[in-house]
Amino acid sequence: MDTYAWMVRFAELVSADAERLTRLDSAIGDGDHGSNLDRGMRAAAEALSADLPPGKVLMTAGRTLVSKTGGASGPLYGTALRRAGKALGDASEVGAAELGAALRAALEGVQELGKAEEGDKTMVDALAPAVTAYEAAAGEGLATAARAALDAAEKGAEATVPLQARKGRASYLGPRSVGHQDPGAASTVLLFRALAETAASS
Amino acid sequence: MDTYAWMVRFAELVSADAERLTRLDSAIGDGDHGSNLDRGMRAAAEALSADLPPGKVLMTAGRTLVSKTGGASGPLYGTALRRAGKALGDASEVGAAELGAALRAALEGVQELGKAEEGDKTMVDALAPAVTAYEAAAGEGLATAARAALDAAEKGAEATVPLQARKGRASYLGPRSVGHQDPGAASTVLLFRALAETAASS
C-alpha cells in the first residue's frame, strides 16, 4: 500500500469537492469544512515526500492537518492519520492486514478525541462502518477490502441525512440538523475513495 | 432639604476620595470604583441645575449615573437616586419624612436590581442600616436623622471588613474577599456624609 499516493489523492479529491463540502457545512454548521480540509490537506501534501516510510507518511500528514486545518476536522482527521501511522510503525511494506489494524486505530483515535458514537451524525458514521467492512473483506486483499470500505462509507454518509446531530457544531441546531448530510461524513467518503483508487491501481 | 446641594457635595466627596475607593476596589475587585463613581458624579453634577425641583434633581443625577459610570455602581446608585427622586415626586419642599420615604425607596430599588441582602458585603450593608437609622430619628428633624444615618452607614461599611462577598465581582474571590472593606459600602458613607453636611448647613 502506497500511503503517499493515498494522501496525495485524498488531497486532490478534497480540493475538487471543497465547494460541496463547504455547502454541506453551511446547512448545519459554519460553512468552512471544505476550505478547512482543503487548506489542511494541501499543507499535508506539501509536507510529504514519496520516500518516507508508509507509517511516517500518515503521521506527518496527521500532524500537519492538526496544525493547519483550523476547524474540528483538523484534530479529528489529524488524530486518525497519526494513530494509523503509529499502528504501521516502521514497516516499509504495508499489506491488507496491517492497513486494517491502522484503520481500526484511526477510528479509535477519532472516538477517543471526539467522543462521538455511531448515530451522532459525524464522520464516525462513515468511518466506523468503513473500518468494519474493510476488516471483513481484508482476507480478499487490499483492493477488495478498500472497495468494500468505500461502499460502506458511502452508505454511512448517506445515512446521516435523517439523523439529528448530537456532536459538533451542528448539534446547536437540534432538530433543524435533520435532512442534511454531515460534511465530515462526506469528506470521510473521499478518504476511502482515495484509498480504493490507490489500492486498485497498485 | 436641598437635594441639589446634596448631590454637588456628594460629587465633591467622591472626587476627593476617588483614589481611596479605587484602592479598596483593587483589593477585592477590578480597581475602578473610585474612577467610575467620580466620572458618573461629575457628569451628574454637570447635568444638574439648582432650579430643578428636588425630586427631579435626584432623577436626573440617577439617570446620568446609569449612563456614565461604567461599572456595577452606575445602575445601582442610579436606580437608588431615581427611585428616591420618584418618591419625592413634584414637591418643591422636602421635609424629614419625605426624605425618609425617598431613602427607603432608594434601598428597595438597589435590592430589587442587585438582589443583595445585608451581609453580602455590598453597598447594601451601609445603605440598609443608614435608612433604618434615618427613619428612627426622623422625628427629631432632618439634620439629626441625617447624622444618625451617617453614623449607621459608617458602622455598616466598617462591618463589611470581616465578611465574605456573595454579590458582585468580589464574590469571585471567595474567602479571599475577607479582610477588606467593600468599596461600594465605603462610597455609600460619602453619600450620607454629603447628606449630613447639607442637612446641617440648611
Add this chain to the structure above:
Amino acid sequence: MTAHVGIVLISHSRALAEGAAELARQMGVGEVEVRAAGGAEDGGLGTSLDLLETAVSEADQGAGVVVIADLGSSVLTTRTLLEDREEGGTEVVLADAPFVEGAVAAASAAAGGADVAAVTRAASEAWDFRKT
C-alpha cells in the same frame, strides 16, 4: 419570510462582545442580527446603557430581542434598561446564559425561526454544555 429574533451581547470588553458576536453570526447564516454592546463609551472596560440601547434598537427586526450579558454590571445595566422600557414596544428579554455558549445557541435558535421565549430557553440550556 418573517423577521428573526435579534441578539444583543453586552460585555465589559468591546473585543469580547464583538468576538462573541462574530462567532454567533457564523451560526446565524446571516439572517439574524447579532449586535455587540461592549465596553464603556470611551472604548475602555466597562458597561454602557447608551451602547446597550443602541444595540437593542439595531438588533430589533420586529420579532423581539434577547440580551446576553457577561458579568455583574452588564446584568445590572440590562435590568435597568428593561425597567425603563415603555410597555408595548418590542419584547426585550435578558437571558440567563453563559456568555459565549449562550450567544451561539441563541443565534442558532433565532436563525431557525424560534421566538423570543424559545431563543431565551436555548441560551439558558447552554449552561448544560460540557467540555471534557
Add this chain to the structure above:
Amino acid sequence: MTAHVGIVLISHSRALAEGAAELARQMGVGEVEVRAAGGAEDGGLGTSLDLLETAVSEADQGAGVVVIADLGSSVLTTRTLLEDREEGGTEVVLADAPFVEGAVAAASAAAGGADVAAVTRAASEAWDFRKT
C-alpha cells in the same frame, strides 16, 4: 513568592480570546499570566494548535497551566495538545468551564495562589453562576 498558575483561553475568534483575557486579567491583579490563543493562524475564525502551544508555554510560570476552550474545535485542539505533551513537563489541564465566566473565576483563583486542581475547580464552578 511562588509562581501562579497560568491561564490560556482558546477560542475560534481572536477578538473573543483577547477580550476574555482582558477581562480575566482585571481580576488577576497583574500577577497571573492570562494568554489568548484566538482564531486561526491567519487571524480568521478557527483554531490553531500552534497558537495554543505558544500560549501555553508563555502562560507557564512553573506552577502549571489551565486551558479554557470556547467551542468544539477549541476543545478538540486542546485535547490533541494534551495527548502530545511529554510526561514530566508542567501540568497542563483542560477545564470544563463556560468560556468567559470560567476565565474570570480561574484568574481570580490563580491570583489567590490556588494550584492547578483548585483553579480548574473554580473554572468549573462557573457553570453554577446565574444571571437573572
